[in-house]
Every structure is written in structure tokens, then in C-alpha cells.
Amino acid sequence: MFNSLIFQYTSIKPLGDRVLVKIKTVEEKTGGGILLPSSAQSKPQGGEVVAVGEGKSISSKTLDTGAKVVYSKYAGTEVEFDGESHLILKEDDIVGILETEDIKDLKPLNDRVFIKVAVAEEKTAGGLLLTEASKEKPSIGSVIAVGPGPLDEEGNTKPLSISPGNTVLYSKYAGNDFKGTDGSNYIALRASDVMAVLS
Numbered sequence: 001m002f003n004s005l006i007f008q009y010t011s012i013k014p015l016g017d018r019v020l021v022k023i024k025t026v027e028e029k030t031g032g033g034i035l036l037p038s039s040a041q042s043k044p045q046g047g048e049v050v051a052v053g054e055g056k057s058i059s060s061k062t063l064d065t066g067a068k069v070v071y072s073k074y075a076g077t078e079v080e081f082d083g084e085s086h087l088i089l090k091e092d093d094i095v096g097i098l099e100t101e102d103i104k105d106l107k108p109l110n111d112r113v114f115i116k117v118a119v120a121e122e123k124t125a126g127g128l129l130l131t132e133a134s135k136e137k138p139s140i141g142s143v144i145a146v147g148p149g150p151l152d153e154e155g156n157t158k159p160l161s162i163s164p165g166n167t168v169l170y171s172k173y174a175g176n177d178f179k180g181t182d183g184s185n186y187i188a189l190r191a192s193d194v195m196a197v198l199s
Contacts, residue, residue: 109147
């Protein structure tokens with residue numbers, strides 16, 4: 001459980017490059033109807049933009065109120081406002097915009113890269129089956145989508161050198177992990193966490 005501030009005010013106006021996001025509700029039951037204790041519920045990483053500050057970044061062009069977004073796992077400050085949980089965070093902590101309920105449709109922002117993770121090996125070289133816990137997390141995947149790139153000193157977008165379809169090697173402990181509705185694993189990370197394009 002994480003701490004939150006409780007506000008009795010009628011409005012919150014984010015300043016600078018801050019964004020107010022209404023947090024998507026957490027599933028309290030499994031698909032089979034079993035009630036999950038709060039310790040077993042995963043912290044949501046998505047929500048709806050309620051208000052945007054007047055900051056000047058590339059995200060300002062694409063972030064509007066009502067946009068469904070995905071944000072970095074440990075970003076922002078949680079606030080209880082108008083009877084619901086919200087998060088105030090920096091625009092740069094928003095990973096991308098999600099127009100559907102399926103994470104595979106994520107549209108990354110700024111310098112973010114969205115990757116479908118390669119499937120982990122099921123057996124060792126000697127033929128032993130690996131349990132889920134013993135499988136090493138792969139750090140190779142196929143790029144699904146890339147953000148427009150960061151802004152340079154003049155305020156122009158600097159395109160990324162990575163393209164959708166590239167197979168890449170990325171830093172093992174970087175980014176935010178997601179599970180798709182099809183069971184596939186995805187990761188969203190900064191372009192600087194991609195170490196090489198493989199061919």
C-alpha cells in the first residue's frame with residue numbers, strides 16, 4: 001500500500017510540466033471471482049488525464065484531458081481528490097498513450113521505445129525443463145513502436161535511430177514491464193536503454 005494525500009478542494013491545477021491523472025481502478029477479484037487481498041493487487045500504471053500544466057515539452061502537443069495514459073511505475077505523488085485516487089506527475093514520467101485496453105497498442109511518447117520481449121528459453125542446453133522462476137528474463141525483443149524523439153535546444157524533435165521492426169538488445173533492469181492480453185510480455189523504456197540493434 002502507498003501513502004496518499006487527501007484533498008478537500010474543488011479543483012487541482014497542475015503547474016509547469018505536471019499532469020493530474022485519475023488512476024485506473026485495480027481489479028479486486030480474479031477472473032474466477034476470487035477476492036484478492038490488497039497485498040496481491042498490483043499497483044496500476046495507467047489512468048486518464050484530468051488536467052495538464054502549461055509546461056513546454058513535446059508531450060504537451062499530444063496530451064489532452066481525457067487521454068488514456070500509461071506512466072512509470074514509481075512516478076508521481078498520489079492524491080485522493082473528489083472521492084477518487086489521482087496522481088500528480090511530470091509529463092516525462094508518462095510512457096505513452098493507450099487508446100485501447102490492450103497494451104500492445106501503446107503509442108510511446110518522447111524518447112520511449114515499446115518492445116515485445118523475446119520468449120524465454122523453456123529448456124537448458126542439456127535438455128532440462130526450466131521452471132518459471134528459474135527462467136532468465138530476456139533482454140532482447142522486437143520494437144513495436146517508438147516515440148517521436150526528444151526535443152533539441154531549439155525545440156525541434158530529434159528522431160530516434162531505432163525503428164519499429166528492429167530486434168534490439170536492451171539493459172536488463174530498465175523500463176516498465178507489461179503483460180499483454182495475449183499473454184505476451186512487453187517493455188517500455190528510454191531509447192538510451194537500448195544498447196544495440198541486432199540483425
